[in-house]
Amino acid sequence: MRLFHTSDWHLGQSLHGQERDFEHACFLDWLLGQLAARQPDVLLIAGDIFDTVNPPVKAQERLYDFIVNAHEQQPALTIVMIAGNHDSGSRIELPAPLMRRLRTHALGRVLWLDDGQLDAERLLIPLPDAQGNTAAWCLALPFLRPAEVTGVTLGDDYLRGIGKVHELLIDAANARRQPGQALIAVSHAHMAGGAVSEDSERSLIIGSAEALPASLFGPDISYVALGHLHKPQKVNGEERIRYCGSPIPLSFSEIDYPHQILEVTCEGEQLVSVETLRIPRAVELLRLGPEPLDDIALQLAALPDVDLLDDPARQPWLEIRVRLDEPQPDLRQQLETALQGKAVRLVRIGAEYAGRKAAGDDDSPLIDLERLSPQELFSRVWQDGFGNEVDAQTLDDFAQLLQQVQLEGEQP
Template identity: 55%
Template structure:
């Protein structure tokens, strides 16, 4: 059977204040055609369907229109989608009874039984071939929030003989909770499978040794200790479809893969190879994995950091507009403008130059690009660096908090305090995404799902 693996769509993303609806629509149209052309039996979407926990109506419309159209064009297609750390698990779960009528299975959150063990049955999705025969089982594990796997309701009883980490060791409790959930799901899948049926795992997680993007990936749990080992996926799992990291890559073995994001989500990802993966199974074994490149509907350009003269020379090589009208006139073909490339410019200066923006705008007046970021690199001032020579912006909030605590109290911050700091910052990060979607300007440190 053939499976298409994709992840990290981030529908509704605001890119430096600009919406990317047309880019996402172009990708989804291409994906539909690819599913039909490749005669896919299943589609796996490994989390971060949306960019924020409260996505816009247009972003949700894109997803549901895609699912309906995919079912119309491929009635036998099994679609399995899980929530990522950018998604609201409750929002992904909500339409699941309706989506099942379209052979689409939406898993937003995990549930636990009264004894603390995982309710694994609801996370096991059968994948069928065109004749309706179950050829594989998908172990669909949505993103696990710390409260879901470290709360008392999710811990096994003491009679199981498992050692429970102390409350103060938040990072270790979280990672051990993730590992236990994976193990229990795999055990349930092994019990359910029949001879010649493959096991395919799908998870939204950060694996040890995987390469993280320069700027665009939000840490799953702030603190940096949330990665899990690839050894969690034993050899009888013939393929592991991962989401979260935007760089397409394998982790140690051919069978363990991040598909990567379909669009560059930051200028740091401009040169990534964007793809979906076609996974071919033969019985219970992996037969082949093929990368299918995704055409980029909108180009992404980075110029600099360099001198102003060099930057202006580089701008001169950018593609020309099909119309000479300026963006600020509001005239011309809006569809054409939606396909103009994104542009980041970095200029090295010896002194402030108030007229820099006007000079850049003048150079871009006839170019088919949209300037999103203009960075001025000025000589570094002493106050911009820490005594060690580090830049303050590179230290990071957690390390800065630890240093401040050390200086104030003369001792390292306790693990319990650091765990509280990580949870507080995580809630602020999550609510930043919520505010972007709703237009709110206040910051409430409660997570949108904290009451659930």
């Protein structure tokens, strides 16, 4: 059996106000081509399908057009997609009955039966091979929110609740599978030891619990297809537990990420190989600086001029970071004038000021609020207001309140 592992599409994402629909369209066209050429049995989408819980109509059209096109092109293909922390679980599941006719399974939430048992049946998906025989079972684990894994039965310990869900689902899968059938988990989570992007991955911290242990996925699981972290990586060096990463750079901090999908091959219960398929980048991201303004001006002058025969939608996105001795009220105007006729699209200007300490201020560079998680921002405000670090209990209370607000915002 062969599977494609993808994640973190973030359809509908914008880069400092600029939509990325062209880049997503290029990726989905490329993915359709890879499906046609390599004919995998299964396509896994490990969460963060959309960038927001209320994605724009165009982003939803991209997803459903892709599913229809993939099914028409390859009728035997099974697609499994789960909700990530950026997604609304209920929105992901809303068209599920219709999508099942296209051999697509959409799982957004964990549900419990009236007797307090996990509804494991809906999270276990048979994966047929090219001959139509069940070669594996998929354990679908959408992003687990506190309300789904805590309560009267499981208690209030979030990590313990997550562990219980994994234990119950793996037990149910082992009870269902026959000898020779692999178990494939698809999950959206932050695993301990994973490298996090500088400014584009929303924190999954719940209270003081930041990352999940890889031991949740025991040796019974042949392969774990993870989503959430945008940098491709193995968890603890394990070949079978992997993040494939995002298909496009979602921030300037991801310029050097190798964007890819993974082709996973199993024979029976054994993982045979994991092959990298690199995704061509439709639009480059350029970051200049931080440098003094004069040096930045020289770099801008060296940028290529606009070629009228080139597609403007492929012009690189540009971030400029300037180091200044004093404020420059017309900084943007100076930079935009220098960029006239250049084949780039300016999306962000950042300024760092020297000499702040001499003026009686902190000598550290200005903080970009977009790069601070809500927990980090809360901690800084607490430190400034009370003169001491926030205690763990208060940070836990804040995190629970933040989760409650995010859940309320997900209601359609």
